[in-house]
Amino acid sequence: MMHLTDEQLIARDDVNDLHLAECEHCRLKAEKLAGIRQQLQKLPTHKLPVDLWPSVKQAELTERRKHQLESSEKRAKFWQISSFALAASLLVTGVWVGVFQSSNSQVDGGLAEQVNLLIDQNKELQLQLKSRSGRELEGNFEFNRLTQELDKLDARLQRVYMQPGNLIEKNKLWSMRKILLVELNLISKDRHSIESDKKAIRI
């Protein structure tokens, strides 16, 4: 009679079990293996010597913050793009031509010129900003906050241009917009030089 090998005893299957039912010799061996297995099952458990929860929790909270930041960055990025696009469309469609056309008195003429100047300054600042702002600004809260402000202003400007006249309001909005762009440029300039400094240090 061919007995089961150790390997067959360890890895039991239906055929092996059939043999075991008929063979006392192999059954005894199988019982010894079962005894070893029982002892293995009874091995002591170990207690974690340190509480890892604080670091696990910290990692989880950091992960959540990172996630939050990423989604707020995405939102800011969206606003940044839409804001640039809107402002560009206002500038390109020659809004300032409309400004002159809507002015018919001397007083209005002076104000219209001022608005015109503001639009040019906005255009210039916007170009500067565009050339500077890169990926490194994506996580900058202040930059993101200001671009959102810019977007709100653009929406207001668009509404103002839907109605004729109202030069005073236009003047006010373009001035506010100019201030925002100056601030944005300052942030991106700082960031830009920090990044260049970093690069210089690395070299």
Added chain:
Amino acid sequence: MADSKGFSQQLPKAVIKAAKNGEIDALELIYRTYSDAAYTLALRICREPSLAQDVVQDVFIKVMKSIHSFREEGAFAGWIRRIVSNETINRIRRQNHLQLVNDEQISNLASESLFEQEWLMATRDLDSMLGKLTESARAVLVLHEIEGYSHKEIGDMFEKSESFSKVTLSRAYKALKKLADKPSSKIVSGNK
């Protein structure tokens, strides 16, 4: 909270649900319930307390991160245990601690004398004997004989075949028997 019942402990479904919703208290309860079991399993395989602690930390960070993907029809403890097993195997694989049997070794393997005497009954310190096995032998022994994974599952964890697991297991038994016969002998062939 955690006791010797290890992975056989079950948490109420409400706790799992709360954890999936990101509630920190529920996540902590999961950690408190299974961290000792996770540590025990990792330590049994790798035998290095600091490495086992690293494994446990990484496992629970992973659990927190991916709990939303846990399908509730499966056993939650089993899900964590699988992550612990995989993580431990990956760690020791990365550290090149594993000496894996090759095909040549697989073919010349067959014995009939392993279970003729009750050699293990005479051995008081099975735990320290396990410490003298190769990491792959110990890992397969622990995963198959204690944790109840199939050879197929173990083969997958090692990115090896089912027969790799089978062969490694019988080699582990042979090594254990040698150690039981000669308790002073340091280790069997092919060990690190």
